[in-house]
Amino acid sequence: MSVAADKRRLILDAAVRVFARQGFHTCRVSDIADEAGVAYGLVYHYFPSKETILDTVFLERWNLMLATIADAQASEAPPREQLRRIASFIVDSYRRDPDVMKVIVVEVTRAANTFGRTHVQRIMQAYEGIAQIVAQAQKAGVFRREVDALFAAQAFYGLVEQVLTQWIFSGEEIPEAEFEHVKAEIVEMICGGLGG
Template sequence: MAAPRQASVDKRRLILDAAVRVFARQGFHMCRVSDIADEAGVAYGLVYHYFQSKDQVLDTLFLERWDVLLDAIRETDAHDIPARQKLEAIAGFIIDSYRHDPDLMKVIIVEVTRAANSFGAAHLGKITEAYGLIQGVVEKAQQSGEFRTEIPAEFAAATFYGALEQVLTGWIFGTLEEGEDAYDRAKAHLVETISDGLAA
């Protein structure tokens, strides 16, 4: 009895994975649902069986990945380790997400988090939730004396995430050097820049 359900899940995943490739290659606004169907090798109508529109496909891709990010930040913050190590883990998670699936990260950044007049506005609450979790890391470090208090935690969190997103944008548009060494250097440089600036 489980086989039909498994097939259903696989088809939905097939469509989502195809959408990532199409959105990354053509841009969300330049593609059609039929392009996603062709990429997935499924009938046009099957996409509408699982999703009402290509907007819903993009929403699903964003929310899936963003919820994983939020969970990763919460899990990291739950550990009794210095804030610097927490920021290293968060930066590492985001950069490794790009390393392992650059097309998906390109879609999320270009089509959602930087799309202030469309999807970014619609998901602003979800996006700022990540800032809030990072802000919590900084606030606890300020209370313990690890980070100085002159810099508002909210500003520090926005700066940390903004720097991360800007580095990813540089890789997406080819303005920053990519590669395994570059990814590792970016993790170290980002954390050094923010943590050393906040250090008590």
């Protein structure tokens, strides 16, 4: 990585910690600079605003999720396994970096503000990708056809997000075994409800 890329990453990582600790709206760019151990002006050299930083944090992780959904769709795996891969990606993202997921859940996907509205198309892409998995399974007779595929996708993502929200606000360390348990429960609840 170049020096510029290293500095940019340093600032992004510091911003995630500050956003997670203080909340996006209550922190200042100077808080991010202090956390990163860089001059205030350097933050603006790489990012024109703290909004741009939040956008970058969200898009980095969300693009990885969209790629995971696309990979799951493209696989020859059964629909249950495809959904397990997606749930695993999201849960493991929290396991590896809870601050990033806290920022995404609290400040973007659940926020009824400009960030939620700005990224609604990107968020819908995830729902639509999951819905395609459900629709294919319905077409193949694996899942019941009576449930709307997009509704099932939103229920699936909503269930995962609700679990993350509970973890975020509990402030407790999650036991390792709980991560695997939750993945299995989410997939079972959705697939069981779809009859697959």
